[in-house]
Amino acid sequence: MLSKTTEYAIRALVSVELNSRKGQRPGFKTIARDIDAPEQYVAKIMQTLTRFKLLKSVRGRGGGFFFTEDYQQDIFLYDVVWIMEGKTFFTRCGFGFKHCDANNPCPLHNEYEPIREAFTQLLKKETIRSLATKIEKGEAVLSRLSV
Amino acid sequence: MLSKTTEYAIRALVSVELNSRKGQRPGFKTIARDIDAPEQYVAKIMQTLTRFKLLKSVRGRGGGFFFTEDYQQDIFLYDVVWIMEGKTFFTRCGFGFKHCDANNPCPLHNEYEPIREAFTQLLKKETIRSLATKIEKGEAVLSRLSV
């Protein structure tokens, strides 16, 4: 469904959110530990997310990753998936047929379309903040061990 | 979602069904042409499907791939996906969290679970035969060009 890279990206952003709620500005090593992913790979992913302005980074002593006030509330999972997987993720045929759409439907288009749409709506509803809140409330866990 | 290989597998089986309705027993080259996929790669996939007894093959002149009478009606897409992707396809967390289930839910488990279940039900309902029938009725197309 989602690539491992996209999964890391989502969980990394949640880690930043949780850390910032504790008044901390995590670096990529902290994030990698939180989400149990390879440090250097997380570093690459954070670069991408920073380049697309989902968050900010500062180098040097005391540096790390953090959200700006204006963006903090507005990172939908949809945005993350769009950046990491590309826009075609939300439209391409789930069964590999060419030119599959309402006008030229593949044999599963009509049944699959509402499922894909439901998934898209989920990604458009949930935010990094909402995931973090669920974790803080104890309704869910970020990793195997809670952060 | 599904791997390219699984997509090929489903479409290849539909091609076999459509050809057999026309009284023909297609070889992997015919199938590859039908579904617009690489010949030798299709050959490999057909080997797998044959090994798992989703269909039969005969070598030599006049050979090719075909369904046995008993299996013909019973190939659910679920079976194909299970064979090609493995059983964990239907249970693994959509967001890469460890140990994600009802008892230890990731922050999206409760919302994602029904979507995954709907997809699973779709795969358990639709069969190779049902897809082929839609195509024959003109309700859908197999490839860019109809077969």
Next chain:
DNA sequence: TTTATTAAAGATATTTAGGTCTTTATTGCG
């Protein structure tokens, strides 16, 4: 029985996703 035709099998090649290493640029602190 020979030949043409076909799938099976196994080795190899290519591409893409995932992951690592090294160097450089930036920042804060002593």
Next chain:
DNA sequence: CGCAATAAAGACCTAAATATCTTTAATAAA
């Protein structure tokens, strides 16, 4: 200023998915 800590950037490496090539085995027709 000089040093330590940190992210950025680019080169590189590895593993998995995708694709191809070559040889062998089976089958039917001439």
